[in-house]
Amino acid sequence: MATPYYIPETKVPLPPVDAEVLSTACDYCIVACGYKVYRWPVAGGKEGGPKASENAFGADFPVEPLGPWIAPNQHNIVLHNGEPHHVVIIPDKDAKYVNTDGDSSIRGGAIAKKCYNPQTPTRDRLKSPLLRMYGTLMPVPWSFALDIAAEVGKHVIAEHGANAYGVKTYSYQYIENTYAISKYALRHINTANFTFHDTPSDVTSTPGFRDAGFDNFGASYEDWRDAETLLICGTDPYETKTILFTQWIMKGIQNGQKTIFMVPRRTAGVAYAEKNGGLWIDVTPGTRPAYRQRHRPHHCGEWLGRRRVDPEMGSTTSGNPPPASARGRATRHGSGARPGASSRPPALRTGRTGCWARTSSRSRSLQGSPR
Protein backbone atom coordinates (compact mmCIF):
# COMPACT_ATOMS: atom_id res chain seq x y z
CA MET A 1 0.00 0.00 0.00
CA ALA A 2 1.35 3.34 -0.97
CA THR A 3 0.98 4.97 2.39
CA PRO A 4 3.82 6.84 4.01
CA TYR A 5 4.00 4.20 6.71
CA TYR A 6 3.55 0.85 5.07
CA ILE A 7 4.74 -0.78 1.92
CA PRO A 8 3.05 -4.12 1.45
CA GLU A 9 4.93 -7.13 0.30
CA THR A 10 3.17 -10.02 -1.37
CA LYS A 11 5.82 -12.70 -1.12
CA VAL A 12 8.18 -14.09 1.51
CA PRO A 13 11.14 -16.43 1.09
CA LEU A 14 10.66 -19.84 2.71
CA PRO A 15 13.56 -21.27 4.73
CA PRO A 16 15.13 -24.25 2.94
CA VAL A 17 15.25 -27.62 4.66
CA ASP A 18 18.86 -27.11 5.72
CA ALA A 19 18.36 -23.66 7.24
CA GLU A 20 19.89 -23.22 10.69
CA VAL A 21 17.23 -23.23 13.41
CA LEU A 22 17.90 -21.28 16.61
CA SER A 23 15.57 -21.19 19.57
CA THR A 24 15.17 -17.87 21.31
CA ALA A 25 12.77 -15.95 23.50
CA CYS A 26 11.06 -12.67 22.85
CA ASP A 27 12.68 -9.92 24.90
CA TYR A 28 9.84 -7.41 24.91
CA CYS A 29 7.89 -8.34 28.03
CA ILE A 30 8.20 -10.64 31.02
CA VAL A 31 6.14 -13.36 29.37
CA ALA A 32 9.17 -14.19 27.19
CA CYS A 33 7.46 -16.32 24.56
CA GLY A 34 9.48 -18.88 22.68
CA TYR A 35 10.50 -18.04 19.12
CA LYS A 36 12.48 -19.78 16.43
CA VAL A 37 14.98 -18.17 14.12
CA TYR A 38 15.54 -19.74 10.70
CA ARG A 39 18.78 -18.53 9.14
CA TRP A 40 20.32 -19.30 5.79
CA PRO A 41 22.78 -17.53 3.46
CA VAL A 42 21.57 -15.16 0.80
CA ALA A 43 24.44 -16.22 -1.47
CA GLY A 44 23.35 -18.88 -3.90
CA GLY A 45 19.74 -17.71 -3.93
CA LYS A 46 18.54 -20.81 -2.15
CA GLU A 47 14.94 -20.85 -0.91
CA GLY A 48 12.62 -23.47 0.42
CA GLY A 49 9.59 -24.68 -1.50
CA PRO A 50 5.89 -24.86 -0.67
CA LYS A 51 5.86 -28.63 -0.10
CA ALA A 52 6.49 -29.97 3.39
CA SER A 53 9.55 -31.83 2.14
CA GLU A 54 10.98 -28.63 0.67
CA ASN A 55 11.01 -26.24 3.62
CA ALA A 56 12.41 -26.09 7.13
CA PHE A 57 8.95 -26.03 8.72
CA GLY A 58 8.02 -29.41 7.26
CA ALA A 59 4.68 -27.80 6.39
CA ASP A 60 2.68 -27.62 3.19
CA PHE A 61 1.76 -24.14 1.98
CA PRO A 62 -0.74 -22.59 2.33
CA VAL A 63 -0.39 -23.46 6.02
CA GLU A 64 -3.25 -24.08 8.44
CA PRO A 65 -4.50 -21.38 10.83
CA LEU A 66 -2.03 -21.12 13.75
CA GLY A 67 0.53 -22.66 11.41
CA PRO A 68 4.09 -21.56 10.64
CA TRP A 69 3.14 -18.70 8.36
CA ILE A 70 5.69 -15.96 7.67
CA ALA A 71 4.36 -12.43 7.54
CA PRO A 72 6.64 -10.22 5.47
CA ASN A 73 7.52 -8.33 8.66
CA GLN A 74 8.96 -11.57 10.04
CA HIS A 75 11.73 -11.72 7.47
CA ASN A 76 14.94 -9.72 7.37
CA ILE A 77 18.47 -9.93 6.03
CA VAL A 78 21.36 -9.65 8.47
CA LEU A 79 25.10 -10.07 8.43
CA HIS A 80 26.23 -13.34 9.96
CA ASN A 81 29.93 -14.23 9.90
CA GLY A 82 30.34 -11.32 7.54
CA GLU A 83 27.91 -12.70 4.96
CA PRO A 84 24.32 -11.63 4.29
CA HIS A 85 21.85 -14.15 5.65
CA HIS A 86 18.08 -14.40 5.52
CA VAL A 87 16.45 -14.60 8.92
CA VAL A 88 12.85 -15.60 9.48
CA ILE A 89 11.68 -15.25 13.10
CA ILE A 90 8.33 -16.74 13.98
CA PRO A 91 6.79 -17.97 17.23
CA ASP A 92 7.91 -21.44 18.29
CA LYS A 93 5.12 -23.76 17.23
CA ASP A 94 6.63 -26.54 19.35
CA ALA A 95 6.57 -24.57 22.60
CA LYS A 96 5.11 -26.57 25.47
CA TYR A 97 5.08 -23.84 28.09
CA VAL A 98 3.95 -20.22 28.37
CA ASN A 99 3.18 -19.62 24.71
CA THR A 100 1.50 -22.93 24.21
CA ASP A 101 -0.16 -22.33 20.85
CA GLY A 102 2.82 -20.67 19.21
CA ASP A 103 1.03 -17.35 19.48
CA SER A 104 2.61 -13.94 19.10
CA SER A 105 1.92 -10.35 20.01
CA ILE A 106 2.31 -7.44 17.62
CA ARG A 107 5.67 -6.81 19.32
CA GLY A 108 7.16 -10.28 19.38
CA GLY A 109 5.71 -11.06 15.98
CA ALA A 110 7.90 -8.38 14.48
CA ILE A 111 11.20 -9.21 16.20
CA ALA A 112 12.83 -9.74 12.81
CA LYS A 113 12.28 -6.07 12.05
CA LYS A 114 14.63 -4.96 14.79
CA CYS A 115 17.56 -7.05 13.66
CA TYR A 116 20.27 -4.74 12.41
CA ASN A 117 20.05 -4.17 8.69
CA PRO A 118 21.55 -0.97 7.30
CA GLN A 119 18.90 -0.98 4.57
CA THR A 120 16.23 -0.37 7.21
CA PRO A 121 15.65 2.27 9.89
CA THR A 122 17.78 0.13 12.24
CA ARG A 123 20.75 1.89 10.68
CA ASP A 124 19.99 4.67 13.15
CA ARG A 125 21.54 3.11 16.22
CA LEU A 126 23.81 4.25 18.99
CA LYS A 127 27.25 2.82 18.35
CA SER A 128 29.27 4.46 21.08
CA PRO A 129 28.72 6.25 24.39
CA LEU A 130 27.80 9.91 24.18
CA LEU A 131 29.29 12.52 26.46
CA ARG A 132 27.78 15.96 26.78
CA MET A 133 30.56 18.46 26.16
CA TYR A 134 29.84 22.17 25.95
CA GLY A 135 26.14 21.36 25.72
CA THR A 136 26.43 18.89 22.87
CA LEU A 137 26.33 15.10 23.04
CA MET A 138 29.52 13.81 21.44
CA PRO A 139 30.50 10.21 20.66
CA VAL A 140 33.41 9.07 22.83
CA PRO A 141 35.27 5.74 23.24
CA TRP A 142 33.97 3.24 25.78
CA SER A 143 37.18 3.36 27.84
CA PHE A 144 36.89 7.13 28.16
CA ALA A 145 33.20 6.97 29.16
CA LEU A 146 33.85 4.21 31.71
CA ASP A 147 36.76 6.12 33.22
CA ILE A 148 34.52 9.12 33.74
CA ALA A 149 31.69 7.01 35.17
CA ALA A 150 34.12 5.32 37.57
CA GLU A 151 35.61 8.60 38.76
CA VAL A 152 32.21 10.20 39.25
CA GLY A 153 31.06 7.11 41.13
CA LYS A 154 34.12 7.13 43.41
CA HIS A 155 33.62 10.81 44.10
CA VAL A 156 29.94 10.35 44.98
CA ILE A 157 30.65 7.42 47.29
CA ALA A 158 33.56 9.18 49.02
CA GLU A 159 31.61 12.38 49.44
CA HIS A 160 28.11 11.09 50.27
CA GLY A 161 28.38 7.37 51.05
CA ALA A 162 27.54 4.24 49.09
CA ASN A 163 23.81 4.77 49.36
CA ALA A 164 24.13 7.91 47.30
CA TYR A 165 25.11 5.69 44.39
CA GLY A 166 21.90 4.26 42.98
CA VAL A 167 21.71 1.32 40.61
CA LYS A 168 18.59 0.74 38.56
CA THR A 169 18.20 -2.21 36.24
CA TYR A 170 15.70 -4.22 34.31
CA SER A 171 14.33 -7.32 35.99
CA TYR A 172 14.34 -9.62 32.99
CA GLN A 173 16.54 -10.02 29.91
CA TYR A 174 18.19 -13.22 31.12
CA ILE A 175 19.85 -14.16 34.34
CA GLU A 176 23.41 -13.56 33.23
CA ASN A 177 22.75 -9.84 33.00
CA THR A 178 20.64 -9.41 36.09
CA TYR A 179 23.07 -11.49 38.12
CA ALA A 180 26.03 -9.38 37.12
CA ILE A 181 24.23 -6.12 37.75
CA SER A 182 22.85 -7.27 41.11
CA LYS A 183 26.31 -8.37 42.18
CA TYR A 184 27.76 -5.05 41.11
CA ALA A 185 25.19 -3.09 43.11
CA LEU A 186 24.92 -5.22 46.22
CA ARG A 187 28.45 -6.52 46.59
CA HIS A 188 30.80 -4.08 44.92
CA ILE A 189 29.04 -0.75 45.34
CA ASN A 190 27.29 -2.12 48.44
CA THR A 191 24.38 0.27 48.10
CA ALA A 192 20.88 -0.17 49.45
CA ASN A 193 19.71 2.14 46.72
CA PHE A 194 19.18 -0.59 44.16
CA THR A 195 16.04 -1.73 42.43
CA PHE A 196 14.52 -3.33 39.39
CA HIS A 197 12.40 -2.11 36.56
CA ASP A 198 9.33 -0.20 37.72
CA THR A 199 9.77 0.01 41.47
CA PRO A 200 11.17 2.87 43.53
CA SER A 201 12.94 0.43 45.82
CA ASP A 202 13.47 -3.30 45.87
CA VAL A 203 9.90 -4.20 46.83
CA THR A 204 6.86 -5.49 45.06
CA SER A 205 5.46 -3.07 42.54
CA THR A 206 2.06 -3.29 44.20
CA PRO A 207 2.71 -3.08 47.96
CA GLY A 208 -0.82 -1.90 48.77
CA PHE A 209 -2.38 -4.88 47.18
CA ARG A 210 -0.05 -7.31 48.85
CA ASP A 211 -0.84 -5.75 52.22
CA ALA A 212 -4.51 -6.12 51.41
CA GLY A 213 -4.08 -9.86 51.10
CA PHE A 214 -3.98 -10.23 47.37
CA ASP A 215 -1.35 -12.45 45.89
CA ASN A 216 0.01 -10.66 42.85
CA PHE A 217 2.21 -11.49 39.92
CA GLY A 218 1.63 -15.20 40.25
CA ALA A 219 4.44 -17.32 38.97
CA SER A 220 2.14 -20.04 37.71
CA TYR A 221 0.48 -19.38 34.39
CA GLU A 222 -2.15 -21.97 35.15
CA ASP A 223 -3.39 -19.69 37.93
CA TRP A 224 -4.22 -16.97 35.44
CA ARG A 225 -6.40 -19.43 33.62
CA ASP A 226 -7.87 -21.26 36.60
CA ALA A 227 -8.66 -18.34 38.92
CA GLU A 228 -12.37 -17.87 39.50
CA THR A 229 -12.03 -14.11 39.57
CA LEU A 230 -9.31 -11.77 38.34
CA LEU A 231 -9.05 -8.13 39.28
CA ILE A 232 -6.82 -6.33 36.80
CA CYS A 233 -5.92 -2.72 37.53
CA GLY A 234 -4.20 -0.09 35.45
CA THR A 235 -3.53 -2.05 32.32
CA ASP A 236 -5.11 -4.34 29.79
CA PRO A 237 -2.85 -7.39 29.58
CA TYR A 238 -4.22 -8.01 26.09
CA GLU A 239 -2.10 -5.01 25.12
CA THR A 240 0.83 -5.30 27.52
CA LYS A 241 1.23 -9.03 28.23
CA THR A 242 -0.61 -10.21 25.18
CA ILE A 243 0.18 -13.90 25.30
CA LEU A 244 -0.61 -14.13 28.99
CA PHE A 245 -4.05 -12.87 27.99
CA THR A 246 -4.69 -14.85 24.81
CA GLN A 247 -3.16 -18.14 25.95
CA TRP A 248 -4.24 -18.12 29.59
CA ILE A 249 -6.69 -15.44 30.76
CA MET A 250 -8.85 -15.69 27.65
CA LYS A 251 -9.16 -19.43 28.12
CA GLY A 252 -10.16 -18.78 31.71
CA ILE A 253 -12.82 -16.32 30.61
CA GLN A 254 -14.12 -18.86 28.13
CA ASN A 255 -14.34 -21.23 31.06
CA GLY A 256 -16.44 -18.87 33.19
CA GLN A 257 -13.78 -16.82 34.93
CA LYS A 258 -15.00 -13.39 36.07
CA THR A 259 -12.54 -10.75 35.00
CA ILE A 260 -12.80 -7.25 36.41
CA PHE A 261 -10.85 -4.45 34.77
CA MET A 262 -10.17 -1.20 36.57
CA VAL A 263 -8.56 0.81 33.80
CA PRO A 264 -9.21 4.17 32.17
CA ARG A 265 -9.53 2.84 28.61
CA ARG A 266 -12.08 0.35 27.37
CA THR A 267 -9.60 -1.60 25.32
CA ALA A 268 -10.05 -4.83 23.39
CA GLY A 269 -9.33 -7.11 26.35
CA VAL A 270 -11.83 -5.18 28.45
CA ALA A 271 -14.43 -5.47 25.71
CA TYR A 272 -13.87 -9.22 25.50
CA ALA A 273 -14.20 -9.64 29.27
CA GLU A 274 -17.37 -7.54 29.34
CA LYS A 275 -18.90 -9.54 26.53
CA ASN A 276 -18.26 -12.68 28.54
CA GLY A 277 -19.59 -11.75 31.94
CA GLY A 278 -16.74 -9.57 33.15
CA LEU A 279 -16.83 -6.05 34.43
CA TRP A 280 -15.20 -2.75 33.52
CA ILE A 281 -14.79 -0.04 36.13
CA ASP A 282 -13.86 3.30 34.64
CA VAL A 283 -11.51 5.65 36.37
CA THR A 284 -13.27 8.93 36.98
CA PRO A 285 -11.02 11.89 37.72
CA GLY A 286 -11.18 12.95 41.32
CA THR A 287 -12.56 9.70 42.65
CA ARG A 288 -9.43 7.88 43.67
CA PRO A 289 -10.28 7.83 47.35
CA ALA A 290 -13.62 6.30 46.45
CA TYR A 291 -11.89 3.55 44.52
CA ARG A 292 -9.55 2.99 47.34
CA GLN A 293 -12.44 2.69 49.70
CA ARG A 294 -14.09 0.18 47.45
CA HIS A 295 -10.97 -1.87 47.48
CA ARG A 296 -10.71 -2.13 51.18
CA PRO A 297 -10.23 -5.79 51.82
CA HIS A 298 -13.54 -6.59 53.43
CA HIS A 299 -15.23 -5.64 50.21
CA CYS A 300 -12.95 -7.90 48.26
CA GLY A 301 -13.53 -10.71 50.70
CA GLU A 302 -17.19 -10.09 50.35
CA TRP A 303 -17.48 -10.55 46.66
CA LEU A 304 -14.99 -13.32 46.59
CA GLY A 305 -16.77 -15.17 49.33
CA ARG A 306 -20.05 -14.92 47.53
CA ARG A 307 -18.48 -15.51 44.16
CA ARG A 308 -20.36 -12.75 42.56
CA VAL A 309 -19.59 -9.60 40.72
CA ASP A 310 -21.69 -6.59 41.47
CA PRO A 311 -21.46 -3.45 39.36
CA GLU A 312 -21.66 -1.42 42.56
CA MET A 313 -19.05 -3.20 44.52
CA GLY A 314 -19.08 -0.64 47.26
CA SER A 315 -22.68 -1.37 48.06
CA THR A 316 -22.55 -5.11 48.35
CA THR A 317 -21.47 -5.05 51.94
CA SER A 318 -24.60 -3.54 53.40
CA GLY A 319 -26.33 -6.07 55.55
CA ASN A 320 -23.64 -8.64 54.83
CA PRO A 321 -20.96 -8.71 57.48
CA PRO A 322 -17.60 -9.59 56.00
CA PRO A 323 -15.88 -12.81 56.97
CA ALA A 324 -14.00 -12.70 60.24
CA SER A 325 -10.61 -12.85 58.65
CA ALA A 326 -11.49 -10.00 56.34
CA ARG A 327 -12.83 -7.94 59.23
CA GLY A 328 -9.50 -8.27 60.95
CA ARG A 329 -7.70 -6.86 57.98
CA ALA A 330 -10.24 -4.15 57.50
CA THR A 331 -9.62 -2.92 60.99
CA ARG A 332 -5.92 -2.98 60.50
CA HIS A 333 -6.19 -1.01 57.32
CA GLY A 334 -8.94 1.24 58.48
CA SER A 335 -6.75 2.61 61.21
CA GLY A 336 -3.69 3.12 59.11
CA ALA A 337 -4.86 4.25 55.74
CA ARG A 338 -6.22 7.64 54.88
CA PRO A 339 -7.94 8.57 51.65
CA GLY A 340 -5.36 9.84 49.25
CA ALA A 341 -2.54 8.26 51.18
CA SER A 342 -0.06 5.96 49.54
CA SER A 343 -2.40 3.02 49.69
CA ARG A 344 -4.40 4.15 46.71
CA PRO A 345 -4.35 1.67 43.86
CA PRO A 346 -0.83 1.59 42.52
CA ALA A 347 -2.15 1.36 38.99
CA LEU A 348 -3.53 4.84 39.30
CA ARG A 349 -0.26 6.07 40.64
CA THR A 350 1.96 4.60 37.97
CA GLY A 351 -0.43 5.03 35.12
CA ARG A 352 1.23 2.72 32.69
CA THR A 353 2.46 -0.20 34.67
CA GLY A 354 -0.17 -2.54 35.81
CA CYS A 355 -0.93 -3.85 39.19
CA TRP A 356 -2.24 -7.33 39.07
CA ALA A 357 -4.39 -8.77 41.74
CA ARG A 358 -5.06 -12.42 41.43
CA THR A 359 -7.62 -14.25 43.43
CA SER A 360 -8.37 -17.91 43.21
CA SER A 361 -9.60 -20.60 45.49
CA ARG A 362 -5.98 -21.28 46.26
CA SER A 363 -4.99 -17.73 47.03
CA ARG A 364 -8.15 -17.04 48.94
CA SER A 365 -7.03 -19.41 51.63
CA LEU A 366 -3.94 -17.29 52.04
CA GLN A 367 -5.80 -14.14 52.72
CA GLY A 368 -6.53 -14.85 56.33
CA SER A 369 -2.94 -15.60 57.19
CA PRO A 370 -0.55 -12.87 58.27
CA ARG A 371 1.76 -11.76 55.53
Add this chain to the structure above:
Amino acid sequence: MKRELTEPAAAVAKAERPQGEPTTEGRGKCLTSRRNFLLTAGLTTFTVMVTLNAGTPRAQQMPGVVATYPRKLIAKLSELEIDQPLDFYYPDEGAYSESMVVKLGAQAGGGIGPDRDVVAFNYTCTHQGGPMSGTYQAADKALGPCPLHLSTYDLTRHGILISGQAYQSLPQVLLELDGDDIYAVGIFGLVYGRFDNLQG
Protein backbone atom coordinates in the same frame (compact mmCIF):
# COMPACT_ATOMS: atom_id res chain seq x y z
CA MET B 1 17.82 12.01 20.66
CA LYS B 2 14.44 13.18 19.44
CA ARG B 3 13.91 13.67 15.77
CA GLU B 4 11.15 15.31 13.86
CA LEU B 5 9.21 12.29 12.75
CA THR B 6 6.03 13.75 11.40
CA GLU B 7 7.05 16.69 9.29
CA PRO B 8 8.38 15.04 6.14
CA ALA B 9 5.58 12.50 5.98
CA ALA B 10 2.94 15.15 6.52
CA ALA B 11 4.50 17.27 3.82
CA VAL B 12 4.49 14.37 1.40
CA ALA B 13 0.89 13.54 2.20
CA LYS B 14 -0.16 17.13 1.69
CA ALA B 15 1.74 17.58 -1.52
CA GLU B 16 0.28 14.55 -3.22
CA ARG B 17 -3.28 14.87 -2.04
CA PRO B 18 -5.52 15.80 -4.96
CA GLN B 19 -8.89 17.38 -4.54
CA GLY B 20 -11.48 15.14 -3.03
CA GLU B 21 -9.07 13.23 -0.88
CA PRO B 22 -9.58 13.18 2.88
CA THR B 23 -8.60 16.51 4.28
CA THR B 24 -8.22 16.02 8.00
CA GLU B 25 -4.59 15.71 9.02
CA GLY B 26 -4.98 12.47 10.89
CA ARG B 27 -6.57 10.73 7.97
CA GLY B 28 -4.39 12.24 5.30
CA LYS B 29 -1.27 10.90 6.93
CA CYS B 30 -2.13 7.27 6.52
CA LEU B 31 -4.22 7.36 3.37
CA THR B 32 -2.69 7.22 -0.03
CA SER B 33 -4.14 9.29 -2.78
CA ARG B 34 -6.39 7.50 -5.20
CA ARG B 35 -4.24 8.73 -8.06
CA ASN B 36 -1.25 6.96 -6.64
CA PHE B 37 -3.22 4.00 -5.49
CA LEU B 38 -4.39 3.20 -8.97
CA LEU B 39 -2.41 4.79 -11.74
CA THR B 40 -3.42 2.20 -14.27
CA ALA B 41 -6.05 -0.48 -14.21
CA GLY B 42 -6.63 -3.65 -16.12
CA LEU B 43 -3.07 -3.82 -17.39
CA THR B 44 -0.56 -6.46 -16.55
CA THR B 45 1.17 -4.49 -13.84
CA PHE B 46 0.34 -1.57 -11.65
CA THR B 47 2.67 1.26 -10.94
CA VAL B 48 2.13 2.86 -7.59
CA MET B 49 4.08 5.52 -5.81
CA VAL B 50 5.48 4.28 -2.56
CA THR B 51 7.28 6.24 0.10
CA LEU B 52 10.52 4.76 1.32
CA ASN B 53 11.98 5.62 4.70
CA ALA B 54 8.74 7.30 5.61
CA GLY B 55 8.88 9.73 8.44
CA THR B 56 12.59 10.33 8.15
CA PRO B 57 14.60 12.94 6.33
CA ARG B 58 15.33 10.21 3.79
CA ALA B 59 11.67 9.94 2.80
CA GLN B 60 11.36 9.63 -0.94
CA GLN B 61 8.74 8.68 -3.45
CA MET B 62 9.55 5.76 -5.70
CA PRO B 63 7.54 3.88 -8.25
CA GLY B 64 6.75 0.31 -7.24
CA VAL B 65 5.37 -2.49 -9.35
CA VAL B 66 2.67 -4.88 -8.20
CA ALA B 67 2.58 -8.34 -9.74
CA THR B 68 0.00 -9.48 -12.24
CA TYR B 69 -3.34 -10.56 -10.85
CA PRO B 70 -6.43 -11.87 -12.57
CA ARG B 71 -9.13 -9.32 -13.32
CA LYS B 72 -12.34 -10.59 -11.83
CA LEU B 73 -15.88 -9.17 -11.84
CA ILE B 74 -17.04 -9.28 -8.21
CA ALA B 75 -20.09 -7.01 -7.85
CA LYS B 76 -22.26 -4.28 -9.34
CA LEU B 77 -21.88 -0.87 -7.77
CA SER B 78 -25.63 -0.25 -7.96
CA GLU B 79 -26.34 -3.41 -5.97
CA LEU B 80 -24.14 -2.51 -3.03
CA GLU B 81 -25.87 -1.23 0.07
CA ILE B 82 -24.08 0.66 2.77
CA ASP B 83 -22.63 -1.62 5.47
CA GLN B 84 -23.75 -4.81 3.68
CA PRO B 85 -20.60 -6.76 2.75
CA LEU B 86 -20.67 -9.06 -0.26
CA ASP B 87 -18.38 -12.08 -0.29
CA PHE B 88 -16.17 -13.20 -3.15
CA TYR B 89 -13.04 -15.25 -3.76
CA TYR B 90 -9.79 -13.66 -4.84
CA PRO B 91 -7.20 -13.99 -6.37
CA ASP B 92 -8.24 -17.64 -6.89
CA GLU B 93 -10.61 -20.00 -5.14
CA GLY B 94 -7.93 -21.69 -3.07
CA ALA B 95 -7.23 -21.53 0.65
CA TYR B 96 -7.74 -18.12 2.28
CA SER B 97 -9.15 -16.52 -0.86
CA GLU B 98 -12.38 -15.54 0.95
CA SER B 99 -12.78 -11.79 0.59
CA MET B 100 -15.40 -9.13 0.98
CA VAL B 101 -16.39 -5.94 -0.78
CA VAL B 102 -18.33 -3.34 1.15
CA LYS B 103 -19.71 0.14 0.66
CA LEU B 104 -18.65 1.82 3.88
CA GLY B 105 -20.65 5.02 3.56
CA ALA B 106 -17.46 6.82 4.54
CA GLN B 107 -14.59 7.79 2.32
CA ALA B 108 -11.79 5.27 2.57
CA GLY B 109 -8.21 4.76 1.45
CA GLY B 110 -8.33 2.99 -1.91
CA GLY B 111 -12.09 3.45 -2.07
CA ILE B 112 -13.80 3.56 -5.47
CA GLY B 113 -17.16 4.84 -6.67
CA PRO B 114 -18.50 8.38 -6.60
CA ASP B 115 -18.18 8.48 -2.82
CA ARG B 116 -14.84 6.66 -2.77
CA ASP B 117 -16.24 4.42 -0.10
CA VAL B 118 -16.25 1.01 -1.77
CA VAL B 119 -13.36 -1.15 -0.57
CA ALA B 120 -12.49 -4.82 -0.58
CA PHE B 121 -10.40 -6.91 1.79
CA ASN B 122 -9.29 -10.44 2.38
CA TYR B 123 -11.22 -12.08 5.23
CA THR B 124 -8.32 -13.93 6.86
CA CYS B 125 -6.68 -12.40 9.89
CA THR B 126 -2.99 -11.75 9.20
CA HIS B 127 -2.10 -12.66 12.75
CA GLN B 128 -2.72 -16.40 12.79
CA GLY B 129 -5.26 -17.09 10.10
CA GLY B 130 -8.55 -16.70 11.94
CA PRO B 131 -11.64 -16.40 9.71
CA MET B 132 -13.25 -12.97 10.06
CA SER B 133 -16.29 -13.54 7.90
CA GLY B 134 -19.32 -12.07 9.65
CA THR B 135 -17.32 -9.76 11.91
CA TYR B 136 -17.91 -6.50 9.99
CA GLN B 137 -18.72 -3.67 12.39
CA ALA B 138 -20.71 -0.94 10.71
CA ALA B 139 -20.28 1.54 13.56
CA ASP B 140 -16.51 1.60 13.27
CA LYS B 141 -16.13 0.49 9.65
CA ALA B 142 -13.98 -2.27 11.05
CA LEU B 143 -13.42 -5.96 10.53
CA GLY B 144 -13.00 -8.04 13.68
CA PRO B 145 -12.36 -8.85 16.42
CA CYS B 146 -10.92 -12.04 15.01
CA PRO B 147 -12.39 -15.01 16.88
CA LEU B 148 -8.91 -16.41 17.59
CA HIS B 149 -7.08 -13.54 19.29
CA LEU B 150 -9.24 -10.42 18.82
CA SER B 151 -7.29 -8.48 16.18
CA THR B 152 -9.45 -5.73 14.65
CA TYR B 153 -8.81 -3.81 11.43
CA ASP B 154 -9.82 -0.39 10.09
CA LEU B 155 -11.32 -0.68 6.61
CA THR B 156 -11.19 3.06 5.98
CA ARG B 157 -7.40 3.07 6.26
CA HIS B 158 -6.14 0.24 4.10
CA GLY B 159 -6.85 -2.38 6.76
CA ILE B 160 -4.44 -1.05 9.35
CA LEU B 161 -4.69 -2.65 12.77
CA ILE B 162 -6.96 -0.88 15.28
CA SER B 163 -6.14 -3.22 18.13
CA GLY B 164 -4.64 -6.64 18.40
CA GLN B 165 -1.69 -8.70 17.41
CA ALA B 166 -1.28 -8.80 13.66
CA TYR B 167 1.98 -7.37 12.39
CA GLN B 168 0.62 -6.71 8.92
CA SER B 169 -2.41 -4.78 7.73
CA LEU B 170 -5.27 -6.79 6.33
CA PRO B 171 -4.58 -7.41 2.62
CA GLN B 172 -6.62 -4.93 0.59
CA VAL B 173 -8.06 -6.04 -2.71
CA LEU B 174 -7.39 -3.46 -5.36
CA LEU B 175 -10.60 -2.50 -7.16
CA GLU B 176 -11.43 -1.01 -10.50
CA LEU B 177 -14.76 0.45 -11.57
CA ASP B 178 -15.91 -0.05 -15.17
CA GLY B 179 -19.34 1.50 -15.57
CA ASP B 180 -21.35 -0.27 -12.91
CA ASP B 181 -19.05 -3.26 -12.73
CA ILE B 182 -16.58 -3.64 -9.89
CA TYR B 183 -13.50 -5.67 -10.73
CA ALA B 184 -10.88 -7.06 -8.37
CA VAL B 185 -7.51 -6.48 -10.01
CA GLY B 186 -4.84 -6.96 -7.34
CA ILE B 187 -3.94 -7.40 -3.69
CA PHE B 188 -1.82 -5.22 -1.48
CA GLY B 189 -0.19 -7.32 1.22
CA LEU B 190 0.45 -11.02 1.63
CA VAL B 191 -2.59 -13.19 2.26
CA TYR B 192 -2.33 -15.31 5.43
CA GLY B 193 -1.13 -18.88 4.98
CA ARG B 194 0.53 -18.21 1.64
CA PHE B 195 4.15 -17.50 0.87
CA ASP B 196 3.15 -15.89 -2.40
CA ASN B 197 -0.31 -14.54 -3.17
CA LEU B 198 -0.45 -16.17 -6.58
CA GLN B 199 1.44 -19.40 -5.88
CA GLY B 200 -0.31 -20.45 -2.67
